[in-house]
Every structure is written in structure tokens, then in C-alpha cells.
Amino acid sequence: MESKVLEHLLVESRDTKKIIGIRKSNDILYVGYIIDFNDLLVEMQQVTKYGREDGLIIIKIANVETFETDDEYLKSYQFLFQNYTRIKKQTVMAVPITESENWQYDTLLNLMHEQKLVTIEVNNDGLFFHGYISDLDDTHLSFNAVSHIGRDEGFVVYKLEDISSLSVDELESRKRQAFYDWRKEEK
8 A cells, every 4th residue: 555644544443443434525424444455445344323333335445535533523433333332222102292282391391301312393494403401481492402422512492382393212312312421421
């Protein structure tokens, strides 16, 4: 291999199962660890965002835009790959529903004591926010947002009438919870 820098990265990933990213373009990032490589090709064991192995990919090195390592996103993948059992199983099996016009309040009030990440959709726009219910009244929700890699994003206040859907204890939230707990342990 001509590049000692690239060879070092690939060898380290292969020998230690260190998670790296292989970017083919701005839209395509493969995440996993190296199985094998030569001057022409690299073979990667892909890892899902939930820390599980997810098939092999073989890519021509000349088609790779960048090889990435050690950013917060990839460190989060590494943590889950080594600790995928820290994503807890779903425990909330039912939430009482209501026929009230203020269904958001009634539902969130029931969930407030669960100490689970809740996912809300605002204004039916397909964007979802994950976080903890911090406080609640009959018109507003104070929400402690949590990022996709478990960072505490601070508090946001939403009008209850703007919440178009919500969910609790979904896999994505349980993954964020595992990240959140891990980050708190590191402090």
C-alpha cells in the first residue's frame, strides 16, 4: 500500500475492531471495522447504529472520498458495538389514551413519571425530537432534549397544541438513553 497513514488506520481497525467510517460521498457513510484490505480493495464489517454487525461491504479504495475515525459519532458507534446489551428492552407496553381535546397533556402527564425518553413530533412535519419531560402544564411542555449521540441539548418549551404525535420507549430512544447514561458515567 502506498499510503502509510491509510495503512496504519486500516491495520488498527482490523486488529482491534476499531470503528471507522468510509465515506463514498456526502450522502453515503459506511460505519464498521476492517476485516481485510489490499492495494485495491477494503472489506468492512458494517455495524448498525444500534451496535450490531450488519453484513460485509467491499469497496474499491479509489472510490472512497474519506476514511474517518475518532469523531464523536464514531466513538458512539464504538461504545454501542462493545456494549449493545446496554440498550434496554422495551418495558412500556401500554399508555392510557384519552378522548380529551388536550390529549397531549393527559398522555404526557401519564408518561412524566416513567423517566423514559419521549419522542414528540411537532406540527405534523415529520421531524421528531427526543428528550425527557421536565415540566408540564395544560398548555406547555418543558422538554430536556437529547441528541442522537446522547448529548444533553438543554431545555425547549413546546406548546402542547403543536405536538402532533408522541411515542415512548422506542428503540431509537433506548439507544439515546444508553448513550446518555454512558456520557454521564464518563464525567
